[in-house]
Amino acid sequence: MATFDHLGITVDDVPRASEQFNPVFEALGYIRAHNAEDLAYWRRDDEPEILLYPAREHGVHVHGRVGWQHLAFAVESRDEVDRLHAIALDAGWVDVRAPKEYPRFSERYYACFVEDENGIRLEIMHNPPRETSD
Template sequence: MALFDHLGISVADLPRSIAQYDPVMTALGCTRRDADDSVSWSLGEEELILFPARDAESGPHEHGQVGWQHLAFAVDSRDEVDRLHAIAVEAGWTAVREPKLYPRFNERYYATFIEDDNGIRLEFMHNPPRETAAQSDA
């Protein structure tokens, strides 16, 4: 069983958010489905859904306050982290942290953080198991 079934995010401007999320979610291999007042992307049974906020003036979300912190997507390589970062920035996301190693987590942890117009922060990260990292270095 998956850890999450779906994640819903309220956004101030649904068309603008679709333009930001669609290239990223498509690059992650997700399938898009449009509905009357929402749009979703799924990969298997897991789904990310954007909804228009009830009060568009209530945002943007501020990182570090109560609520959303970030959502991390695990990817297969550092090159994939770099590729997704470039796609997101091209789609209008703000680079919070450029792709780099995070030795404070471990010597293999490579990630980037991006933020959309709503203050929603995503992370693309590659953290191979120690054995796999050692084998790929050989």
């Protein structure tokens, strides 16, 4: 059986991107395990690693074109969405969509979207399970 092992993200400047990603990833419980000019990566328990690699061709990813869409992180509460949104903005991420409800996904869906200097987009979301009656 195949499993998801790691995610590699190409960025223009690994050290700069690492400094933007690190506060957000640390707040999500990841630990920066390596930080160098040509590679940075984070680990969390048995989760897939997230790696930053240097671009061979420089430029910015444009959201909506073929390729990367966004990476979503599920968190435990709406307050956690708000907290991580503030951490990302403090680290230099751009606010794409401030925290709000997304009833088109579900009546419980609450999320924000941020983007870094490379055009890499993250979503921080909270979507608790629907309560069931026994």
